[in-house]
Amino acid sequence: MNLFADFPPFLILFIGALFVPLFRGHWRSAWVILLPCLAFLNICLLPTPAEGQATLSWSVKFFPWLNDSLSLLRVDRLAKAFGFIFTLNAVAAFVFAFYVKKSTQHIAALVYIGSALGAVFAGDLLSLYVFWEIMAVSSTFVILARKTEKAKGAAFRYVMIHLFGGLFFLAGLVLTIHQTGSIAFNGFDFSTQQNLGTWLLLIGILVNAGAPPLSAWLSDAYPEASVTGGVILSAYTTKTAVYVLLRGFDGWDPLIWIGCLMSIYGIVYALLENDMRRILAYSIINQVGFMVAAAGIGGPIAISGATAHAFCHIIYKSLLWMSAGAVLYRVGRSKCTELGGLYKTMPWTLIFGTIGALAISAVPLTSGFTSKTIILHAAELGAEHRSWLFWPWLILEAASAGVFLHAGIKFPYFVFFNVDRGLRPKEAPKSMLAAMGFLAFLCLFLGIYPAPLYAILPYHVDYTAWTVSHVVTQMQLLMLSALVFFLFLPLLKRTSTISLDTDWFYRKGGKLFYDLMDRSLNGINAVVGRVVNGCAVPAIVRFFAHGPSYLATTAMMPVWKMQGHDADEIARRKAVVYTRCEQGAFPIGITACLAVLLLALLFVVSYLSHTDHVHGNR
Amino acid sequence: MEANDDKSPSKKEAEFDWFDRPESRRLLCKLLYAACAVSVIAEIPLFFLHKRHGHFGEHSVDGWIFFYASLGFIACSLMIIGAKWLGYLLKKPEDYYGEPGEKTLPEDIDESLR
Numbered sequence: 001m002n003l004f005a006d007f008p009p010f011l012i013l014f015i016g017a018l019f020v021p022l023f024r025g026h027w028r029s030a031w032v033i034l035l036p037c038l039a040f041l042n043i044c045l046l047p048t049p050a051e052g053q054a055t056l057s058w059s060v061k062f063f064p065w066l067n068d069s070l071s072l073l074r075v076d077r078l079a080k081a082f083g084f085i086f087t088l089n090a091v092a093a094f095v096f097a098f099y100v101k102k103s104t105q106h107i108a109a110l111v112y113i114g115s116a117l118g119a120v121f122a123g124d125l126l127s128l129y130v131f132w133e134i135m136a137v138s139s140t141f142v143i144l145a146r147k148t149e150k151a152k153g154a155a156f157r158y159v160m161i162h163l164f165g166g167l168f169f170l171a172g173l174v175l176t177i178h179q180t181g182s183i184a185f186n187g188f189d190f191s192t193q194q195n196l197g198t199w200l201l202l203i204g205i206l207v208n209a210g211a212p213p214l215s216a217w218l219s220d221a222y223p224e225a226s227v228t229g230g231v232i233l234s235a236y237t238t239k240t241a242v243y244v245l246l247r248g249f250d251g252w253d254p255l256i257w258i259g260c261l262m263s264i265y266g267i268v269y270a271l272l273e274n275d276m277r278r279i280l281a282y283s284i285i286n287q288v289g290f291m292v293a294a295a296g297i298g299g300p301i302a303i304s305g306a307t308a309h310a311f312c313h314i315i316y317k318s319l320l321w322m323s324a325g326a327v328l329y330r331v332g333r334s335k336c337t338e339l340g341g342l343y344k345t346m347p348w349t350l351i352f353g354t355i356g357a358l359a360i361s362a363v364p365l366t367s368g369f370t371s372k373t374i375i376l377h378a379a380e381l382g383a384e385h386r387s388w389l390f391w392p393w394l395i396l397e398a399a400s401a402g403v404f405l406h407a408g409i410k411f412p413y414f415v416f417f418n419v420d421r422g423l424r425p426k427e428a429p430k431s432m433l434a435a436m437g438f439l440a441f442l443c444l445f446l447g448i449y450p451a452p453l454y455a456i457l458p459y460h461v462d463y464t465a466w467t468v469s470h471v472v473t474q475m476q477l478l479m480l481s482a483l484v485f486f487l488f489l490p491l492l493k494r495t496s497t498i499s500l501d502t503d504w505f506y507r508k509g510g511k512l513f514y515d516l517m518d519r520s521l522n523g524i525n526a527v528v529g530r531v532v533n534g535c536a537v538p539a540i541v542r543f544f545a546h547g548p549s550y551l552a553t554t555a556m557m558p559v560w561k562m563q564g565h566d567a568d569e570i571a572r573r574k575a576v577v578y579t580r581c582e583q584g585a586f587p588i589g590i591t592a593c594l595a596v597l598l599l600a601l602l603f604v605v606s607y608l609s610h611t612d613h614v615h616g617n618r
Numbered sequence: 619m620e621a622n623d624d625k626s627p628s629k630k631e632a633e634f635d636w637f638d639r640p641e642s643r644r645l646l647c648k649l650l651y652a653a654c655a656v657s658v659i660a661e662i663p664l665f666f667l668h669k670r671h672g673h674f675g676e677h678s679v680d681g682w683i684f685f686y687a688s689l690g691f692i693a694c695s696l697m698i699i700g701a702k703w704l705g706y707l708l709k710k711p712e713d714y715y716g717e718p719g720e721k722t723l724p725e726d727i728d729e730s731l732r
Contacts, residue, residue, distance in 0.1 A: 343634075
C-alpha cells in the first residue's frame with residue numbers, strides 16, 4: 001500500500017498493456033478491467049494536498065542546463081479529480097468492451113488512457129508534452145482498430161491534425177522555456193504572460209479541445225472508431241485539453257468567447273447530422289465549450305465548476321456513446337434515417353441512453369444539473385467585475401436549451417422512436433448493459449446527491465443547485481425547448497446527407513492541391529517526355545546513324561558533277577558511297593587517306609589554337 | 619419481451635408498441651403541453667413571493683418573469699431555423715468525399731448480422 005501512495009497511475013496501465021497478449025478470452029477482458037480498477041485505487045491512495053498545494057515526486061534532473069527537474073507525478077486536487085474520472089470511466093468502458101476479443105484495440109486503449117493519466121499527473125511542461133504526443137499516436141490506433149477503409153482515412157486525417165497541433169504545442173513550449181528558463185507548468189497569467197510562446201501553447205491545446213476551426217477531426221474520426229473505441233475516445237483527448245486549460249489558462253478572457261462559439265457550433269452541427277454517433281461527437285464539442293468558457297471566466301468557482309462538469313460529462317457522454325454503440329452493435333447501422341422504433345426490443349438500452357440524454361441536458365435529478373449550473377453561477381458571480389459576462393452567460397444558457405434539442409431529445413427520438421423500420425434486434429449484451437447501468441446510476445446519484453463530487457473539486461464550492469427557483473427556471477428552459485423540438489419536427493426531418501465542416505478545407509483542399517500538382521508537374525513531365533522521347537531522341541539517333549553517310553554523299557556530289565557524270569551514274573555512285581558509309585566498308589586506302597587527312601587537320605587546328613592561346617595570353 | 623433474431627416482426631407475440639399508437643402519441647403531446655404550462659405557471663407565485671432578482675444588476679433581463687421560458691423558446695427556434703438555412707449550404711450527399719463504401723460489416727458488429 002505504501003508503494004501505491006507514491007506511484008504514478010499511468011505506469012499501471014502502461015505495464016499492464018504489455019501483458020494483455022498473454023491472456024486469452026474472458027481472462028483478457030477481466031485483466032483489462034482490473035488495470036483501471038488498480039489505477040483508481042492507486043489514485044485514491046495518493047495523498048490529497050490542501051487547496052492550492054501540490055506534492056511532486058518521481059522527479060529526475062534530466063537536463064543539466066535546466067533548473068527544474070522532470071516530474072512524472074504531481075498530485076494536487078485538480079489532477080486527482082481528473083484521475084478519478086479517467087480511471088472510473090475506463091473501468092466502465094472496459095466492462096462495456098467485455099466481448100471484444102482482439103488484443104490490439106485493448107493495448108491501444110490502455111496506452112491511450114494511461115497517457116491521458118500521465119498528462120494529468122505530469123508535473124512539468126516537457127513531461128506533459130511527451131504524454132500529449134503518446135496520446136495522439138495511441139488514439140490513432142484505437143480508431144484504426146475498426147479496420148474499415150473509412151476508419152483508415154479518418155485516422156490518417158486525425159493523426160495529421162494532432163501532429164499539427166502538437167507542433168504548435170512544441171513551438172510554444174520551446175519559446176516559453178526560452179523566455180522563462182523553466183519548464184514548470186503552473187498557471188500562465190493573462191495580464192503578464194501573454195506572448196507568442198503562451199499563445200502557441202494555447203493554440204496547440206485548443207486543437208485537442210476541439211475548438212473551431214480545428215475541430216473537425218473529432219466529428220470526422222470518433223464516429224469511424226469501433227463500437228467500443230468510440231466510447232473510449234469520447235472521454236480523454238478533449239478532457240485532457242480541458243484539464244490543461246484549467247491549470248494553465250485560468251482566466252484567459254478569449255477562452256470565454258471560444259467556449260461560447262464551441263457550444264453553439266456543436267448544437268447547430270448536431271442538428272444537421274444524420275449519423276447518431278456523429279451527433280454525439282458534435283455534442284462533445286458543445287459540452288467542452290462550457291468547460292473552455294469556464295476556464296476563461298477563471299477563479300476558484302469556475303475552475304471547480306468546469307472540473308465537476310468534466311467529471312459528469314465524461315460519465316453521461318460515455319453512457320450516450322455506449323447506448324449508441326449497443327445499437328450499432330446489434331443493428332449494424334448508425335444513421336437516423338435507417339433507425340427507429342428500437343424501444344420495442346432494446347428497452348434497457350433506451351432507458352440507460354435516455355438517462356444519459358437527460359443528464360447532458362441538465363434536467364434536475366441528473367448530474368448535468370448539479371455540475372453545469374456551477375459554471376453558469378460562476379459567470380453570474382464574475383459579472384460583478386466584468387459586466388460584459390452577461391453575454392457569454394446568455395449564450396451558454398441558450399446553449400443549455402439547445403443541448404436538450406440535439407442530444408436530449410433528438411438522439412433518443414430518432415434512434416428509439418420516430419418510425420418503426422421493422423428492426424427487431426436483440427437487447428444489448430449483458431456486459432454492455434452492466435456498464436451502462438453503472439454509469440446511469442452515477443448520473444442519477446450525482447444529480448441527487450452531489451456532495452461526494454463537490455468534495456473532490458479543486459476548490460471548495462459553496463453552491464446548491466437545488467433551489468426552488470432554480471428548478472423552476474431550468475424546467476421552463478427545457479420544457480419550452482422540448483416544445484420547440486416537436487413544433488419544428490418537420491424542419492428536423494433527417495436526410496441521408498453529410499454536413500460540410502472545416503475538414504472540407506483539407507479534404508477537398510488536399511485533393512485540389514494533389515490534383516493541381518498532379519496536373520502541373522505531371523503535365524510538364526508528359527510534355528517533356530513527348531518532346532524528348534518522341535522527337536529529340538529519334539532525331540539524334542537518325543542524325544548519328546545516317547548523318548555521316550549524307551554528309552559523305554553530299555560532299556562527293558560536286559566532285560562527281562565536275563567529273564561530268566550523268567544523273568544515272570551519280571545516283572549509282574551515291575548509292576554505293578551511302579551503303580559503304582552505313583556499313584563502314586570503305587577500301588583500306590580511302591580509310592587510311594581519310595585518317596591521315598583528319599590527323600593533319602587536327603594538327604593544324606591544335607597548332608592554331610595553341611598559338612592563339614599564347615598570343616592571347618600576351 | 620423475448621427478442622428474436624429474425625428482422626421481421628414476430629406476429630405471434632403481442633408486441634409492446636404503445637409509443638406507435640396515435641392515441642398514446644396524442645397523450646404524450648398533451649403531457650408535454652401540460653409540463654410547459656406547469657413550469658411556466660409555477661414561476662408566478664415564485665416571482666411575486668420571492669422576488670427573484672436578475673444576476674446582472676437590479677433590472678437585468680434575466681430577472682424578468684418568464685425569462686427562461688422565452689429564452690428556451692426563442693433560442694431553440696433560432697437554432698433550428700439557423701441550422702435549416704445552413705443546411706442548404708452545408709448538406710451534401712453521402713458520397714461527397716468519394717470514400718469507398720464498406721462491402722462487409724466491420725468486425726465490431728454483432729456476429730449474427732454478418
